[in-house]
Amino acid sequence: xxxxxxxxxAGLTGSLLSIYLARRGFHVEVYERRPDMRTVGMxxxxxxxxxxxTRGIHALQQVxxxxxxxxxxxxxxxxxxxxxxxxxxFQPYSKNEHEYINxxxxxxxxxxxxxxxxxxxxxxxxxxxxxxGINLQTGEVQFVDERTSTETTISGATVIGTDGSASAIRxxxxxxGFFNFSQQYEDYGYKELTIPAAAQGDFxxxxxxxxxxxxxxxxMIALPNLEGDFTCTLFMSESKATPNLRDLxxxxxxxxxxxxxxxDALPNMPNVVEEYMHNPIxxxxxxxxxxxxxxxxxxxxxxxxxxxxPFFGQGMNCGFEDCYYFDTLLEKHGNDWETLFxxxxxxxxxxxxxxxxxxxxxxxxxxxxxxxxxxMLKKKSEVLLEQRYPESFISKYSMVSFHxxxxxxxxxxxxxxxxxxxxICGTLETIEEFNVEDAFAQITQEFTKAGIExxxxxx
Numbered sequence: 001x002x003x004x005x006x007x008x009x010a011g012l013t014g015s016l017l018s019i020y021l022a023r024r025g026f027h028v029e030v031y032e033r034r035p036d037m038r039t040v041g042m043x044x045x046x047x048x049x050x051x052x053x054t055r056g057i058h059a060l061q062q063v064x065x066x067x068x069x070x071x072x073x074x075x076x077x078x079x080x081x082x083x084x085x086x087x088x089x090f091q092p093y094s095k096n097e098h099e100y101i102n103x104x105x106x107x108x109x110x111x112x113x114x115x116x117x118x119x120x121x122x123x124x125x126x127x128x129x130x131x132x133g134i135n136l137q138t139g140e141v142q143f144v145d146e147r148t149s150t151e152t153t154i155s156g157a158t159v160i161g162t163d164g165s166a167s168a169i170r171x172x173x174x175x176x177g178f179f180n181f182s183q184q185y186e187d188y189g190y191k192e193l194t195i196p197a198a199a200q201g202d203f204x205x206x207x208x209x210x211x212x213x214x215x216x217x218x219x220m221i222a223l224p225n226l227e228g229d230f231t232c233t234l235f236m237s238e239s240k241a242t243p244n245l246r247d248l249x250x251x252x253x254x255x256x257x258x259x260x261x262x263x264d265a266l267p268n269m270p271n272v273v274e275e276y277m278h279n280p281i282x283x284x285x286x287x288x289x290x291x292x293x294x295x296x297x298x299x300x301x302x303x304x305x306x307x308x309x310p311f312f313g314q315g316m317n318c319g320f321e322d323c324y325y326f327d328t329l330l331e332k333h334g335n336d337w338e339t340l341f342x343x344x345x346x347x348x349x350x351x352x353x354x355x356x357x358x359x360x361x362x363x364x365x366x367x368x369x370x371x372x373x374x375x376m377l378k379k380k381s382e383v384l385l386e387q388r389y390p391e392s393f394i395s396k397y398s399m400v401s402f403h404x405x406x407x408x409x410x411x412x413x414x415x416x417x418x419x420x421x422x423x424i425c426g427t428l429e430t431i432e433e434f435n436v437e438d439a440f441a442q443i444t445q446e447f448t449k450a451g452i453e454x455x456x457x458x459x
Contacts, residue, residue, distance in 0.1 A: 002027060003335055004156035006141055008131050009163030010034075012106070013302030013319035015113035017162060019063050020327045022120035029156065030123065031143055033130040033163070038111050048192060048282075049223040049231045050109065051076065051101040051210070051313030053401040059320035062327065065116060069109060073102035074224045080209035081370050086264040090209065091370065095383045099402040101210070101313060103223040105231075109316075131168040134159060136176065139297040158337045159298045162319075165285050165307035170300055179289065186284040186309060188363075189238040189245050193220075193275050195268045197228030204268045205230065212366055213262045217241055219367035220262060232269070235367065238281060245281050284309045286356050292345040296337030299344070301326065306352035311363040312400060314355050318407070322348060351407040358400060358411050377425040378418070381434050385443075388436050392455050393417070393443070405456065413456075416446045 005021055007014045010032035018028045052073060060066040077100045078092035093100055117123045129143040132151070140155045161169025165183075173179045198204045203224065205211060211222040211230070218236035225231060237244040248254045251273040258266040266272065287307035293299040302319035326344055333340040369375040382395040396414025399405045420442050428434060444454050 003158075004029060006031065006139075006154055006156040006159045008141065008159065008161045008169050009167075009302075009304065010110075010114065010125055010127070011162060011164060011302070012110055012113065012316050013322060014160075014162035015110060015117055016059065016063070016320055017160065017301065017323045017326065018117045018123050019065075019113065019120070020323050020330075022117065022123045023063065024327075024330060026122065028117075028120075028123045029154065030117070030125045031129040031131065031141075031154070032125065032127050033146070033168075034127065036114075036125070036127045037107060038114065048106065048190075048233055048310060049103050049225070050106050050316050051223070052104055052109075053101045053313065053317055055314070055404055056317035056320040057102075058404060059324040062324055063116075065112075069104065069112060070102060072108055072112070072226065073104040074226060075100045075208050076103055076210045076223070077208050078210070079366075079370060080206055080211045082211060082213045082262070082264055083371065084215075084261060084263070089371075089376070090206075091376070091379055094398055094402060095386060096402075099398065100208075101401055103210070103225070105225065106316075131163065134169060134172045134298060136172060136294045136297055157335065158296060161298065161300045161304045162302045164303045165287055167300065167304035169298060170287075170289065170304050173289070173294060173298075173300070176294060179291070181289040182287070183307075184286045186286075187237050187240050188218075188235055188284050189281040190236075190284065191234045191245060191276055191281060192279050193232040193234060193269060193272055195222055195230040195232055195265070196270065201228040203228050203230075212370060213265060214367050214369075214371045215261055216368050218243075220265065221366070222265075232265075235284075235363075238283075248276065251277070286360070288353055288356060290345070290349055291342075292349065293338075293341035296339075296341055299337075299341045305348075306356060308352075308356040308359045309363065310359070311366055312355065312359040314359060314400060314407075318352060318355055321404075354407040354411040355400070358396075358407065358414075374422060374425045377428055377431055377434070378421045380431040381421050381425060381436075381439065382417075384431075384434060384436050385440060389440055393440065394456060412450065412452060413447070416450060416452070417443055420446055 004027040007018055007030045010030050018030050021028050057066050060069055078090055081089040128146045130146055132144050133142040139159050140153050141159055142153050144151050161167050163169055195204055207224050213220040220232055220234045222230040222232040239246050248257055254273050254276050285307055292305045301322045308315050329340045329344050385393040399410035424439055447454055
């Protein structure tokens with residue numbers, strides 16, 4: 001297996017994929033447009049923390065990295081909802097103590113993966129190399145070194161594009177004439193902000209939680225870091241709604257906004273004005289495309305094939321899951337690239353589309369529903385159902401975050417469960433009124449109508 005594999009993109013998916021391939025003896029050349037992040041700082045405003053959960057952890061376990069990565073993460077046991085009045089409502093992610101998501105720095109994780117990849121003698125990274133084209137008949141890739149403007153053409157057994165939502169490799173797929181592609185930018189953008197550590201490095205807020213300030217049309221979240229600070233992200237309409245990110249164009253407006261709608265956050269954000277004015281507005285994008293491969297010469301993976309918005313915390317987890325399933329098919333097909341690529345695309349496309357849709361749905365839930373009485377009753381009803389019917393009922397959130405149930409299955413079952421339970425909980429005042437048997441019967445009936453099995457067969 002001494003074939004040379006070209007990976008375009010040294011982000012999270014590309015770096016993990018290089019480890020999987022190196023372990024099987026392939027010679028891996030990874031080309032990255034940006035400089036080596038280990039030698040330069042990541043620009044402010046572009047380092048949203050990640051929430052690594054079961055799917056990503058499983059993919060890391062296969063290459064012996066899960067324990068090492070999780071040492072750099074902080075467990076988040078649930079959502080801590082901050083009301084306008086400053087009241088706190090903690091909503092556990094699961095009834096099980098061992099089910100939680102983990103906050104980790106994007107940069108730190110990427111650095112760790114690159115360092116691990118470079119321990120293999122058959123992996124090499126090339127930075128400052130921008131892809132300018134690919135010959136999809138021969139698999140040759142053209143690069144320009146942005147430091148010297150030197151142009152080179154690289155060839156290998158096959159090319160895998162993991163170069164993100166603005167993928168240069170995907171742009172070449174568009175020229176084939178048989179490529180379906182859609183991208184959807186949300187009107188919503190984001191600003192990255194910070195809650196710094198208190199004296200002696202203490203956390204200013206509850207450490208083991210994902211903090212949410214849901215405000216209907218917009219929201220802010222905060223994820224903890226090992227250093228005692230929190231990375232905050234304010235999601236809001238970029239320009240069309242009121243208020244919007246561009247409206248807040250002065251220190252006075254920024255302070256007044258936080259005083260009015262997030263008053264408990266403001267005292268913990270001494271640098272909010274400077275950060276808001278300095279940090280760029282980030283964009284939110286969903287990409288769907290097919291096919292993901294051109295014969296056996298090129299394949300798209302990760303965000304290059306299926307960029308999603310961050311509201312289910314699954315972008316990285318989905319990309320890592322790509323790497324795991326790619327490796328299982330590599331075991332099955334060896335270097336029969338066309339067969340492997342075609343089967344991989346068929347296996348992952350439906351599930352990537354499903355998590356893209358689920359992520360958009362979860363934005364509405366996080367910014368609005370989490371503070372509503374009916375939703376809070378629904379969360380409690382899910383716990384009761386999971387306790388009574390563990391083989392048949394798992395909440396949508398748990399199916400996505402704490403199991404490896406295919407995303408498409410989680411979406412179909414979860415949407416039915418949510419619809420039935422929200423309707424029931426809309427008629428209740430307290431959880432004591434909830435009839436577990438009746439709710440389960442209604443859900444089962446809806447499963448039958450939709451042709452879905454009552455019991456979960458894949459965990």
